[in-house]
Amino acid sequence: MSTILEVQNLKKYFSSQKAVDDISFTISQGSIFGLLGPNGAGKTTLIRMITGIFYPDAGNILLNGKKFDPVNDVINIGYMPEERGLYKKMKVGEQAMYLAQLKGMSKQDAFANVKEWFEKFEMQSWWNKKVEDLSKGMGQKLQFVTTVLHEPKLVILDEPFSGLDPVNSNLIKDEIFNLAKKGTTIIFSTHRMEQVEEICDHIVLVNKGQKILDGSVKEIKQQFKQHIFTAEVDRLPATLQHPSFSIVKQNGTDLTLKINEGYQSNDILLHFINQQSMIVAYHEILPSLNEIFIRLIEGTPTARQFETVTA
Numbered sequence: 217m218s219t220i221l222e223v224q225n226l227k228k229y230f231s232s233q234k235a236v237d238d239i240s241f242t243i244s245q246g247s248i249f250g251l252l253g254p255n256g257a258g259k260t261t262l263i264r265m266i267t268g269i270f271y272p273d274a275g276n277i278l279l280n281g282k283k284f285d286p287v288n289d290v291i292n293i294g295y296m297p298e299e300r301g302l303y304k305k306m307k308v309g310e311q312a313m314y315l316a317q318l319k320g321m322s323k324q325d326a327f328a329n330v331k332e333w334f335e336k337f338e339m340q341s342w343w344n345k346k347v348e349d350l351s352k353g354m355g356q357k358l359q360f361v362t363t364v365l366h367e368p369k370l371v372i373l374d375e376p377f378s379g380l381d382p383v384n385s386n387l388i389k390d391e392i393f394n395l396a397k398k399g400t401t402i403i404f405s406t407h408r409m410e411q412v413e414e415i416c417d418h419i420v421l422v423n424k425g426q427k428i429l430d431g432s433v434k435e436i437k438q439q440f441k442q443h444i445f446t447a448e449v450d451r452l453p454a455t456l457q458h459p460s461f462s463i464v465k466q467n468g469t470d471l472t473l474k475i476n477e478g479y480q481s482n483d484i485l486l487h488f489i490n491q492q493s494m495i496v497a498y499h500e501i502l503p504s505l506n507e508i509f510i511r512l513i514e515g516t517p518t519a520r521q522f523e524t525v526t527a
């Protein structure tokens with residue numbers, strides 16, 4: 217896969233606050249890339265540099281291998297900020313038409329695309345409503361549509377699901393997958409780790425302005441796995457003592473086991489089989505991104521904030 221965006225040693229300081237402190241990463245074309253981190257980590261500042269709103273203090277941004285040009289390249293980018301970026305007094309239809317044309321579409325193409333998206337999202341009846349009369353979730357849907365209307369190659373979504381109910385979250389999620397399938401690259405920024413697990417191919421985790429993880433969700437989970445398995449058996453073996461494992465938790469015939477050093481998962485299975493215990497289910501438990509994040513920053517106030525969220 218070719219690289220669409222390359223961020224090299226980016227820095228942005230606000231007086232002594234190191235909002236982004238020497239961050240580098242690359243994003244493949246057509247991928248769904250997760251930019252993750254707690255509140256204040258530096259995600260918005262990074263995005264503002266990628267969208268040309270802030271100039272970096274140091275470092276480079278390459279779009280399709282060329283130095284990012286904030287004036288001309290902005291047409292290739294669709295940015296949905298976390299805060300509402302719409303004109304409150306304008307009518308919904310007018311607003312969508314205006315923004316599509318501002319991003320270089322002809323009136324005719326803009327109308328065709330607005331119509332298609334409004335039908336897809338069941339928004340036709342909103343055309344003459346004022347933006348200020350929309351609910352938070354309706355505004356969020358409109359904002360998503362106006363971000364993707366002009367068919368940008370790179371779509372940047374900052375907390376796109378905030379304020380959406382499960383049905384509308386799924387609607388947007390499906391469209392994110394559809395856009396990626398058609399070759400659009402998506403940057404998805406959030407502090408909600410669980411949302412990323414099912415959506416993103418690749419993630420970068422930032423904390424206090426620095427990158428602390430970079431890789432595919434699968435690779436990262438493998439890297440941090442703790443060799444924990446769950447086993448469900450029809451009958452417990454005569455002895456649960458075996459050098460290959462330790463019991464982490466037991467609830468009747470449902471067991472959580474940790475493989476001991478020097479052993480493999482099959483050694484546990486063999487013990488159960490030798491003891492005439494029928495195995496009903498057996499699978500590995502991989503850590504969630506939230507757990508990995510907490511492990512990486514253990515003991516800090518940020519870790520405690522995330523422990524509360526997961527509790």
Ligand SMILES: Nc1ncnc2c1ncn2[C@@H]1O[C@H](COP(=O)(O)OP(=O)(O)OP(=O)(O)O)[C@@H](O)[C@H]1O
Pocket residue numbers: 230233234235253254255256257258259260261262407
């Ligand atoms: N314009 C600014 N002036 C001064 N400090 C700023 C400015 N913008 C951001 N910061 C600081 O830079 C740090 C990173 O902020 P940023 O908004 O990038 O975080 P974030 O990861 O997007 O957080 P959140 O999830 O809360 O939106 C914070 O400490 C913030 O206070």
